[in-house]
Amino acid sequence: MQSKNHNNPPGVLPNFCHLGTSMRAIVAVEAGSLFAALAASPDLSSGLALFAERSMLIQPALLLTLLALCLAGSLLSRLAYASGLAALFLIATAVPSLASSLLNWLLPDSQILDPVQTAAFGATLAALLLIYFHLRGKALSPAVTEARLQALQARIRPHFLFNSLNAVLSLVRSDPRRAERALEDLSELFRALMRENRDLTTLKDEIELTRAYLGLEQLRLGERLTVVWHIDKMPPEALIPPLVIQPLVENAIYHGIEPSRQPGEVSLNIYRSGDAVHIVIRNPYAKDGSHHSGNKLALANIRERLALHFDLDATLKSQLMGAVYQVHITLPYTRAPKPTSSLAPAHRG
Amino acid sequence: LRLLIVDDEAPARRRLREVLDDCGENLALLVVGEADNGLDALDHVQREQPDAVLLDIRMPGMDGIEVAQHMQKLTRTPAVIFTTAYDSYACQAFEVNAVDYLMKPVRAERLVAALTKARHLNLAMLDALRQAHPKARTHLSLSEKGRLKLVPVDEVLYFKAELKYVTVKTAEHEYLLEESLVKLETEFGGQFLRIHRNCLVARSKIDQIGKTHGTEEAHYVRLHGLDEPLPVSRRQYSQIRELLR
Numbered sequence: 001m002q003s004k005n006h007n008n009p010p011g012v013l014p015n016f017c018h019l020g021t022s023m024r025a026i027v028a029v030e031a032g033s034l035f036a037a038l039a040a041s042p043d044l045s046s047g048l049a050l051f052a053e054r055s056m057l058i059q060p061a062l063l064l065t066l067l068a069l070c071l072a073g074s075l076l077s078r079l080a081y082a083s084g085l086a087a088l089f090l091i092a093t094a095v096p097s098l099a100s101s102l103l104n105w106l107l108p109d110s111q112i113l114d115p116v117q118t119a120a121f122g123a124t125l126a127a128l129l130l131i132y133f134h135l136r137g138k139a140l141s142p143a144v145t146e147a148r149l150q151a152l153q154a155r156i157r158p159h160f161l162f163n164s165l166n167a168v169l170s171l172v173r174s175d176p177r178r179a180e181r182a183l184e185d186l187s188e189l190f191r192a193l194m195r196e197n198r199d200l201t202t203l204k205d206e207i208e209l210t211r212a213y214l215g216l217e218q219l220r221l222g223e224r225l226t227v228v229w230h231i232d233k234m235p236p237e238a239l240i241p242p243l244v245i246q247p248l249v250e251n252a253i254y255h256g257i258e259p260s261r262q263p264g265e266v267s268l269n270i271y272r273s274g275d276a277v278h279i280v281i282r283n284p285y286a287k288d289g290s291h292h293s294g295n296k297l298a299l300a301n302i303r304e305r306l307a308l309h310f311d312l313d314a315t316l317k318s319q320l321m322g323a324v325y326q327v328h329i330t331l332p333y334t335r336a337p338k339p340t341s342s343l344a345p346a347h348r349g
Numbered sequence: 350l351r352l353l354i355v356d357d358e359a360p361a362r363r364r365l366r367e368v369l370d371d372c373g374e375n376l377a378l379l380v381v382g383e384a385d386n387g388l389d390a391l392d393h394v395q396r397e398q399p400d401a402v403l404l405d406i407r408m409p410g411m412d413g414i415e416v417a418q419h420m421q422k423l424t425r426t427p428a429v430i431f432t433t434a435y436d437s438y439a440c441q442a443f444e445v446n447a448v449d450y451l452m453k454p455v456r457a458e459r460l461v462a463a464l465t466k467a468r469h470l471n472l473a474m475l476d477a478l479r480q481a482h483p484k485a486r487t488h489l490s491l492s493e494k495g496r497l498k499l500v501p502v503d504e505v506l507y508f509k510a511e512l513k514y515v516t517v518k519t520a521e522h523e524y525l526l527e528e529s530l531v532k533l534e535t536e537f538g539g540q541f542l543r544i545h546r547n548c549l550v551a552r553s554k555i556d557q558i559g560k561t562h563g564t565e566e567a568h569y570v571r572l573h574g575l576d577e578p579l580p581v582s583r584r585q586y587s588q589i590r591e592l593l594r
Contacts, residue, residue, distance in 0.1 A: 157435075158434075158435040159407075159434050159435045159436075161435075162434035162435045162452070162453055162454070163358065163361070163434040163453065165454055166358075166360065166361050166364055166434065166453040166454040166455075167358065167360035167361070167364075169364050169454045170360035170361065170363045170364035170367070171360065173367060174363070219360060220358050220360060220361075221358070222359055258407075258409065259409050260409050261386060261409045261410045286409075
């Protein structure tokens with residue numbers, strides 16, 4: 001199967017404001033200094049005593065360093081990963097060293113920490129910790145991505161479900177065959193919605209789903225809704241995240257057709273151009289103020305799902321063009337490695 | 350019991366008719382009409398004088414709550430039973446205010462129960478429902494010789510507060526409305542702009558803002574379709590400048 005994600009877990013600097021990150025750093029530093037103290041002492045008890053004495057000085061230096069890293073965090077995160085790492089490394093080396101000089105000056109008769117040694121100690125631990133955080137991030141990211149994809153899974157409006165059920169009920173007596181078809185559409189739609197929609201699906205399947213959905217809307221709205229399809233140049237085998245087109249069409253109807261007293265047209269235009277697949281959905285713009293709010297949320301949801309799958313290679317643009325509202329998605333053309341016989345060959349150009 | 354069915358979706362109206370047929374054994378019912386939008390509904394209500402209206406809340410243009418608000422101006426107000434497919438906020442408001450409502454799809458038993466105890470609404474109930482469903486009215490209503498007069502808000506040029514009333518001015522007419530300017534401003538704040546302590550003007554109708562030549566510096570607003578300029582108070586002027594930028 002196509003890899004779920006174009007995003008390699010991106011290099012992100014550890015956030016030292018997070019408790020977990022700081023705790024790990026503290027444990028690592030203490031373990032390091034215990035090891036160093038034991039190595040430098042002839043026996044266990046004097047080693048422990050040395051460790052305790054040093055800890056008194058190491059702890060304030062360490063906390064200062066963590067504080068500095070936390071404060072610098074937002075600044076560092078704006079840098080490129082490599083320069084961010086370098087800056088982080090520098091802070092982790094310089095701050096402990098400065099802090100130990102300061103402590104030596106403040107508490108002249110206690111155990112002395114050599115600033116150079118402290119810097120070396122800080123640098124070594126910083127390097128080890130950064131490698132650790134990097135590996136950990138790599139291991140965790142796909143899980144996080146998956147959880148986010150699940151949370152972002154499109155949901156149908158309850159309003160639509162109950163209105164559809166009501167419409168089906170109205171057909172049971174007068175037109176049982178049409179009622180049957182409507183229930184088939186409804187079950188197809190809900191099967192798709194309840195699936196774990198983490199993998200990419202084909203355009204063909206997504207279009208079928210959208211057609212089932214539109215069948216139900218047509219039943220409710222009758223001549224108020226006209227749907228125009230321009231999909232003869234669509235590559236049916238192209239892969240897209242599931243439930244991208246259907247929710248956008250649902251939006252188009254919810255915002256463009258339902259609030260309007262005039263009949264309206266929703267158009268879908270799907271085509272391939274070079275290495276990109278374009279999906280353009282248009283609906284009349286109803287200036288009725290009653291339901292705006294949901295739209296931005298739905299778009300943000302789809303945008304994020306596109307980003308999780310395709311990173312920066314996919315875009316979603318929405319714009320108002322006079323009396324028409326348009327959503328235009330561009331995503332890289334990819335196809336399943338083993339096309340089944342039912343899939344049509346790819347269109348060229 | 351004479352009934353009017355109001356719903357923008359044809360299948361929903363058909364379904365209600367079917368279920369009402371089933372209820373016929375238990376209740377003497379007569380469906381006197383159907384409407385697929387709010388304005389038609391108000392027309393039917395005045396013509397057929399039904400005892401009760403089955404009123405869908407979500408409809409394009411004038412929604413069900415607005416229809417009910419306008420019906421309050423009638424001398425003979427029918428009882429109202431709202432219908433809705435799904436609406437968690439509004440349903441709470443219904444429960445709290447003891448307003449009858451039915452969830453679609455509607456069951457025959459529930460429909461009978463609602464019809465037997467169908468109640469009349471009052472303005473306080475409707476205000477509460479409005480809060481659960483915030484939306485500005487599409488029309489203003491006033492009673493004119495027993496008839497309901499509906500003025501589309503889009504046609505209003507300005508509202509002006511008089512002693513007890515608010516004057517509503519359109520290109521052709523002038524009406525008196527028993528509402529407060531403050532309330533109108535809250536409801537139509539998006540469409541209207543306060544230019545004076547006693548005056549709200551339609552933003553889309555503003556033609557120009559000018560300065561009067563005279564001893565004191567003062568400003569005025571000219572509206573499309575209105576000959577005389579309207580005075581702008583000094584206090585509002587700075588805000589208007591900001592807003593219209």
